[in-house]
Amino acid sequence: xxxxxxxxxxxxxxxxxxxxxxxxxxxxxxxxxxxxxxxxxxxxxxxxxxxxxxxxxxxxxxxxxxxxxxxxxxxxxxxxxxxxxxxxxxxxxxxxxxxxxxxxxxxxxxxxxxxxxxxxxx
Amino acid sequence: xxxxxxxxxxxxxxxxxxxxxxxxxxxxxxxxxxxxxxxxxxxxxxxxxxxxxxxxxxxxxxxxxxxxxxxxxxxxxxxxxxxxxxxxxxxxxxxxxxxxxxxxxxxxxxx
Numbered sequence: 001x002x003x004x005x006x007x008x009x010x011x012x013x014x015x016x017x018x019x020x021x022x023x024x025x026x027x028x029x030x031x032x033x034x035x036x037x038x039x040x041x042x043x044x045x046x047x048x049x050x051x052x053x054x055x056x057x058x059x060x061x062x063x064x065x066x067x068x069x070x071x072x073x074x075x076x077x078x079x080x081x082x083x084x085x086x087x088x089x090x091x092x093x094x095x096x097x098x099x100x101x102x103x104x105x106x107x108x109x110x111x112x113x114x115x116x117x118x119x120x121x122x
Numbered sequence: 123x124x125x126x127x128x129x130x131x132x133x134x135x136x137x138x139x140x141x142x143x144x145x146x147x148x149x150x151x152x153x154x155x156x157x158x159x160x161x162x163x164x165x166x167x168x169x170x171x172x173x174x175x176x177x178x179x180x181x182x183x184x185x186x187x188x189x190x191x192x193x194x195x196x197x198x199x200x201x202x203x204x205x206x207x208x209x210x211x212x213x214x215x216x217x218x219x220x221x222x223x224x225x226x227x228x229x230x231x232x233x
Contacts, residue, residue, distance in 0.1 A: 035222075045162075045170065045213055047222040061221050095169055100160075100181075107152075107217035108160040108175035115169055 002026035002111050004079075004096045009116030016086050020116060022079040022096030030054070030074040033099035033106040036081050038092035039115070048094070049081065050106050057105075064090075086120045093117050123147050123216050127225035133233045140201040142228045144214035149194050151218070158217035161190055161199045164227075165210040173212075174199065206232065 008020040022034070035050040049060045049070040058070045069082040079096055093115040099106030124147040134140045150157045161174040172181045174190040177197060187202040201208055209232060214225040 044211075044227045045215075045224040047224070050220070050222070059220050100172070100175055106222070107156070107158040108172060108215070109162075110172045110175075110181060112169040112171065 002098075004098060004111055004113040006094065006096045006113045006116040009094065009118045011119045011121065012086055013122050014087060014120055016120070017082070017084045018086065018118060020081040020083065020094055020096075020118075022081075022113060024077045024079065024096075024098070027098070027111075029072075029077040031102055033101075033104060034072060034079045035097045035099060035106050035109060036070065036079075037095045037097055037109065037112075038090075038118075039095070040089075040092040043092075046092070050099070051079070052105060053103060083118070086118075088120050091118060091120050123150070123219055123223050125214055125216055125223050125225040127212075127214060127228050129228060130226060131229045131231070133231050134204045135233050136206060137203050140204050140208075140230060142199045142212050142214075142230075144192075144197045144199070144225050146195045146197075146216055150216050151194065157193065159190075159192065159197050160215050160217060161188075162213045162215060163208075163210055164213065165207075168210075170213065175217075201230075204230070204232070 036048040051070045067085045071080045095115045096113040097109040098111035100108040100110040126145045128143045162170040164170040178190040211227040
């Protein structure tokens with residue numbers, strides 16, 4: 001079964017850091033771009049960051065650029081999101097998502113995890 | 123690219139059709155000739171799931187009562203006969219340019 005499973009969410013104070021992980025299984029991880037999408041409570045979807053299949057091309061939303069770092073370990077089929085200088089507005093469920101297109105840059109997102117909640121509050 | 127959906131809420135009767143529109147602020151035609159417009163469905167308390175990609179291609183396991191159409195900047199998702207499991211929020215998303223962007227969402231509810 002193709003699936004992704006996030007972990008690492010929790011409560012953190014403003015200005016703090018958190019590292020999310022996403023374990024992938026059921027597909028050839030290093031053939032697909034991977035992305036993080038977040039959803040604030042009661043709100044819509046916001047794309048956060050994407051990384052190419054090789055890991056050489058990370059791309060970020062302006063709202064997180066310079067604070068978040070996406071990375072991947074293809075030997076362990078794992079995706080990461082290092083989040084620094086966290087703000088209250090970063091509070092959201094963070095979804096790990098697989099890019100649909102083989103060897104592409106995520107023209108659509110086909111496999112979504114259950115999400116991990118990040119709460120930034122003092 | 124700003125994605126605008128209409129309506130934001132759609133009460134429908136079971137067995138009747140439903141339609142959601144999505145408009146992009148600029149053309150979604152990629153330099154490779156493809157148009158990367160997709161539709162997702164999110165049931166309450168669940169993660170989103172992909173329904174349609176590249177305007178009109180149904181993802182694996184998606185019932186054929188769902189169809190997508192459109193071109194350029196105007197796109198439509200149609201449900202031929204709404205079933206109870208179709209309730210939730212529908213999002214369009216463009217995959218042509220970075221940053222990837224989503225519509226605000228359309229809430230489908232049963233009358």
